[in-house]
Amino acid sequence: MSIFDKLLNKRTITSPIFLKEFDYNNKQLQDLNDLLEKVNDAKKNLINRDIFFIKQELYGEKNVYNELKNSFIPMLAVHDIRLEFNDYVAQYDFILITAKCIFVLKTKQLNGDIDITEDGDFVRIIKNKEGKFLRKQGMYNPISANEKDAHILEEILHREKLLNSITLKPIVVISNPKAIINKSKCPKNIKSNLYKYDQISTLIKKVLDDSKYAKELSEKNMYEIANYLINNNKEENIDYISRYSLDKVRNLQLNNVEKHVDLNEKEIELSQNNDDPKQSEKSNNNEHSEVYELLRQYRWNKSKEEGFKPYMVFNNEELNSLIEAKPKSKEELLKVKGFGPKKVEKYGDAILEILNK
Known part of the structure; x- marks a missing residue:
């Protein structure tokens, strides 16, 4: 040179x-x-x-x-x-x-x-x-x-x-x-x-x-x-509404919350009337919220136990797919988006236990 x-x-x-x-x-x-x-x-x-x-x-x-x-x-x-x-x-x-x-x-x-x-x-x-x-x-x-x-x-x-x-x-x-x-x-x-x-x-x-x-x-x-x-850094957009099951007004003090959290108005019940005729729908939503929280808690515990980020166990989209599909067996779980054989083998039993309680 x-x-x-x-x-x-x-x-x-x-x-x-x-x-x-x-x-x-x-x-x-x-x-x-x-x-x-x-x-x-x-x-x-x-x-x-x-x-x-x-x-x-x-x-x-x-x-x-x-x-x-x-x-x-x-x-x-x-x-x-x-x-x-x-x-x-x-x-x-x-x-x-x-x-x-x-x-x-x-x-x-x-x-x-x-x-x-x-x-x-x-x-x-x-x-x-x-x-x-x-x-x-x-x-x-x-x-x-x-x-x-x-x-x-x-x-x-x-x-x-x-x-x-x-x-x-x-x-x-x-x-x-x-x-x-x-x-x-x-x-x-x-x-x-x-x-x-x-x-x-x-x-x-x-x-x-x-x-x-x-x-x-x-x-x-x-x-x-x-x-x-x-x-090319892609910041993770975290859905806090789903993560903490904040789909009910009773979970939020709505004064000024829209300044801090991007809430979809369709996801929030603006009425707290206990005489709501759609009681069965509310009961179903409460059940979904409970299952969501149990799955999210399992994901968090598993990620800490195994030493990596929670989304690597399953991400929010996959979590919502689980609740929507409600698989009853590993064969059905394999049909849920994002759940291949390795993931089902590793986490399937625990996920099915939560969903089928």
């Missing part, structure tokens, strides 16, 4: 540049806090619980963000990106674009002691307040979920001709400083892709110093990738 070429390719990215910054007060948190002031006490507990979990996740992501921000690593970074590709939806906590490698980071706020077996199974050790062993509990492998999301990102970037030969590396970052992870017996692919947040800078520097990462992206290409991610 000539001196002239070297000058043209002079690197100007010398430290972390966040093109989409971490924001603790994200839209979902703001929406829930606004909604909290408008609902009755029966729904406040549900919303407060969701706010607590979101704050926990954001606290962990802030730990990772601070570590990256102070790493002095030359890279472009984006936080909280959601991409849609074919029938897939992928959520990325952090995507780090360096000249030699793109890092796909999923943060996990794991609590307690986690053992990883030789087979790659994640096992949580449950203890009481005194630290005495109570039981073991299996949990979802976050490595697998992140690898799938990284593969989707790679497919998208190849399709858009933004990526040729450099590597994408998925990493799960444990953002809870008190978590204890035992990796002594786990498979090599898990051991190399799972780190505590205070180790992430050292890991990235080690990867970038590795001689096998010889090919480099131009800074122009790096910015093209980052801008593509930002421009």
Whole structure:
């Protein structure tokens, strides 16, 4: 390479540049806090619980963000990106674009002691307040979920001709400083892709110093990738009316609620008259609301147990389809949109139990 070429390719990215910054007060948190002031006490507990979990996740992501921000690593970074590709939806906590490698980071706020077996199974050790062993509990492998999301990102970037030969590396970052992870017996692919947040800078520097990462992206290409991610970020539109079964006026203090929640007038009964002649219709709606809440609660519990987002168990559209179809067996459940053999095998029994109570 000539001196002239070297000058043209002079690197100007010398430290972390966040093109989409971490924001603790994200839209979902703001929406829930606004909604909290408008609902009755029966729904406040549900919303407060969701706010607590979101704050926990954001606290962990802030730990990772601070570590990256102070790493002095030359890279472009984006936080909280959601991409849609074919029938897939992928959520990325952090995507780090360096000249030699793109890092796909999923943060996990794991609590307690986690053992990883030789087979790659994640096992949580449950203890009481005194630290005495109570039981073991299996949990979802976050490595697998992140690898799938990284593969989707790679497919998208190849399709858009933004990526040729450099590597994408998925990493799960444990953002809870008190978590204890035992990796002594786990498979090599898990051991190399799972780190505590205070180790992430050292890991990235080690990867970038590795001689096998010889090919480099131009800074122009790096910015093209980052801008593509930002421009194609699809924020999730959450239906809070359905999530919290807010289809009745008695669940809402209607003064000024229209300023905060997009309510469909057809979904709200403006009359609170107990002598409504459509009593059977009301009873049916109450039953649907109860089933909806039970399914939503199951989805939330399962997502926390397995370590990924609730929509990956089943999304709101699929949830509504379940209530409408009312399947009585796994064969009928397979006919519901979004429920293939794997999902039915994994969640079918529990879903049918809720629907058929």
